[in-house]
Amino acid sequence: MVDRKPITVALRTAACAFLLCTASPLAAQTGSAKFIPTFLIYYAGGPSLVATDAPKLAKFDLIDIDRFRYDEMGPNTWAAIKAINPNSQIYLYEMGSEAPSYLDDTPQLFLNGLGRYNVSRGHPMGSLNGDHPELFLLDSLGNRIYDVPYSNPAANQYWHLMDFGAAAYQSYWVTAVKADIVDQPWVADGVFADNCTATNVIAFGAYSGIPVKYSNDVDWSSAMNSFAGAISAGLHGYGQRLWCNRGNTRFPGGSTAWANLDAGASPPDVLLEEGAFAVMWGPSDVQFFPESDWKRQLDTMTAIRNSKVAMLSHTRLWQVPGMDTGTDNWGRPVTYWQTLWYSLGSFLLGKNGNAYFMFHDSSGGYNTIWWFDEYDKIDLGKATMPTRMEETAPSITYTAGWLEDASSRPWSGGSTAYSTTAGAQASLTFTGTSVSWIGARGPQTGVARVWLDGALVAEVDTYKATEEIQANLFSATNLPAGNHTLAIEVTGLKNVASTNTYIMVDAFDVNPYNVTTAMTASGPANVYWREFENGYVYVNPTQQDVASVPLLQPARQLTHDNINSPPESIPIVGAVALNSHNAAILLKTPVKRLQEDDAAVSASPAGAWVRRGPEVAAFSGGAASSSNAPGATATLSFTGTGVSWVGLECSVCGIATVSIDGGAATSVSTAGAAVPGTPGLASKALFTASGLAAGTHSLVITVTGTTTSADAHIFVDAFDVTP
Ligand SMILES: [Ca+2]
Numbered sequence: 001m002v003d004r005k006p007i008t009v010a011l012r013t014a015a016c017a018f019l020l021c022t023a024s025p026l027a028a029q030t031g032s033a034k035f036i037p038t039f040l041i042y043y044a045g046g047p048s049l050v051a052t053d054a055p056k057l058a059k060f061d062l063i064d065i066d067r068f069r070y071d072e073m074g075p076n077t078w079a080a081i082k083a084i085n086p087n088s089q090i091y092l093y094e095m096g097s098e099a100p101s102y103l104d105d106t107p108q109l110f111l112n113g114l115g116r117y118n119v120s121r122g123h124p125m126g127s128l129n130g131d132h133p134e135l136f137l138l139d140s141l142g143n144r145i146y147d148v149p150y151s152n153p154a155a156n157q158y159w160h161l162m163d164f165g166a167a168a169y170q171s172y173w174v175t176a177v178k179a180d181i182v183d184q185p186w187v188a189d190g191v192f193a194d195n196c197t198a199t200n201v202i203a204f205g206a207y208s209g210i211p212v213k214y215s216n217d218v219d220w221s222s223a224m225n226s227f228a229g230a231i232s233a234g235l236h237g238y239g240q241r242l243w244c245n246r247g248n249t250r251f252p253g254g255s256t257a258w259a260n261l262d263a264g265a266s267p268p269d270v271l272l273e274e275g276a277f278a279v280m281w282g283p284s285d286v287q288f289f290p291e292s293d294w295k296r297q298l299d300t301m302t303a304i305r306n307s308k309v310a311m312l313s314h315t316r317l318w319q320v321p322g323m324d325t326g327t328d329n330w331g332r333p334v335t336y337w338q339t340l341w342y343s344l345g346s347f348l349l350g351k352n353g354n355a356y357f358m359f360h361d362s363s364g365g366y367n368t369i370w371w372f373d374e375y376d377k378i379d380l381g382k383a384t385m386p387t388r389m390e391e392t393a394p395s396i397t398y399t400a401g402w403l404e405d406a407s408s409r410p411w412s413g414g415s416t417a418y419s420t421t422a423g424a425q426a427s428l429t430f431t432g433t434s435v436s437w438i439g440a441r442g443p444q445t446g447v448a449r450v451w452l453d454g455a456l457v458a459e460v461d462t463y464k465a466t467e468e469i470q471a472n473l474f475s476a477t478n479l480p481a482g483n484h485t486l487a488i489e490v491t492g493l494k495n496v497a498s499t500n501t502y503i504m505v506d507a508f509d510v511n512p513y514n515v516t517t518a519m520t521a522s523g524p525a526n527v528y529w530r531e532f533e534n535g536y537v538y539v540n541p542t543q544q545d546v547a548s549v550p551l552l553q554p555a556r557q558l559t560h561d562n563i564n565s566p567p568e569s570i571p572i573v574g575a576v577a578l579n580s581h582n583a584a585i586l587l588k589t590p591v592k593r594l595q596e597d598d599a600a601v602s603a604s605p606a607g608a609w610v611r612r613g614p615e616v617a618a619f620s621g622g623a624a625s626s627s628n629a630p631g632a633t634a635t636l637s638f639t640g641t642g643v644s645w646v647g648l649e650c651s652v653c654g655i656a657t658v659s660i661d662g663g664a665a666t667s668v669s670t671a672g673a674a675v676p677g678t679p680g681l682a683s684k685a686l687f688t689a690s691g692l693a694a695g696t697h698s699l700v701i702t703v704t705g706t707t708t709s710a711d712a713h714i715f716v717d718a719f720d721v722t723p
């Protein structure tokens, strides 16, 4: 890793990076434009849907629902939702890794599993039990494994764990789902496949045994990723999307399995973490994961590039007074709204355009259309810190041998670096705790080595039969906070199937949040925070109370209780307390600009003021008003603690007096050298008052008719009000 040169030296522009320049780009997935993208799981025993539910359902970006809901609304449920929100994506529930033994007689509309134990329903491979006993996973005693909570051995009713890693089962599943969903009137946008569990550390089902075939996490994860990839490819072949329930992002093995699936050839469209950040599962009212597990969930969510990620949090508390407070797994008091805000705050720390959020409680589970005012009211705008660094970023250095392509493919940011030179390296230095390398796969791409902080961590074969642009080729998460280096090395090696050894460095993604150490009564605690255009999110994922977190600028703290209040009514604070497992969401208090024709500004007498435009100066908003009539006034009524009058200094500008709340008049001379119409002439703050008591005030500008220039004009262009 020597002889690095800046990219501007090392890269040359080439007309075309690939041999196959005619390949058409893949359609990219697009995320939600909402500040809080949301999803809903509405499954099993909820009330029948009625027409008034359509607008409620249409607020969600992603919906997982039973197929039997199809005809509960007219003309059909999916159409009723799409008529309101065409972008809402509807997925129909289907069990993935298990198959039922007792649903052979159930009509397809009411199936939620394969339902082909002893019947084929026309399946070309026949039935599962009758024709494919080899597809049932066995424990060490040779018994078929079943999902204990969902099976009833006394009634001979089982959900068997099937051989999800076997190509024959994968094919069986896709063909059955095609018949039961894709070829039916109730087909929607995609299929939700349950229990595609990333590892078997804690499987969703409590199984009757451990499969001999996949007896450890590595084998299980590999087989399940094979299943998810195969059914994803199969459904995509029928124009259908796939949503997999994966889970286990808090475990290292689970997080790795997610990354591997994302880096694989055919990632699903959506992945579900059914237990994110705060969960009802366990003996306490709320279980908050240890900080390291919480962070692994956050980093995994952020690192996934090729699938949408659905993060579901929950609580055993209810909104009902008296049932909305309890005790968490750390022995601390916890409230319903604290849990929602903590989960939501955690989500916002890492959301990246691919991530979606849901919160529910044990009162309704999956039988309720869960919506909270928070989803409508909280909007902090775009994140200020870019999570993506393009290959041209100054923090990336290159050795000799790299070229740049800007035209042949839909590269991130419009260009990519590429090389076939063995030993050539691209090296990113970054501050953060997770990082992803964004490159490309294709029939002509080769093998790269990945070095993290100087250690070889992966050898990545980027070959793929079809092109994949902006592919996530490598991710590392849960790194120690601080500075790191990620280097991509071209090997000149390739898969035997590949036609060349191209390696693309299109971009890198780094985690989007910051970590601050706060001192507490019981030692240091990490506070995680992220800045957005219009505010901040702070999260304390530790068991320690932080008495005071100083803010970067004064802001208003939103809470469940003030979320529907006018922002102006919320006090401005310079610091917030952040107790254990709490989040704070804050609105910045930006200076507000009011133009001269705003309703809050009154000019008197009206005939004394003349509207001026670009022929005079480059005014804010394109215009200003001016007067040289002695005694003419412009009065601003405003609510805030500070104000500035924005106007013009010029060769025909005179002297005004300014008074606030009827107080003493201040004389302001606006005489200047510039002749009106001079190119570049613009307004500026002519008078500023600050430190006013919070509340309503008035500012009066009076034209005096006196001057030290050629005339006595006073220009009122705008006012800047500080909340
Ligand atoms: Ca790029």
Ligand SMILES: [Ca+2]
Pocket: 595, 596, 619, 620, 621, 622, 623, 624, 716, 717, 718
């Ligand atoms: Ca103006």
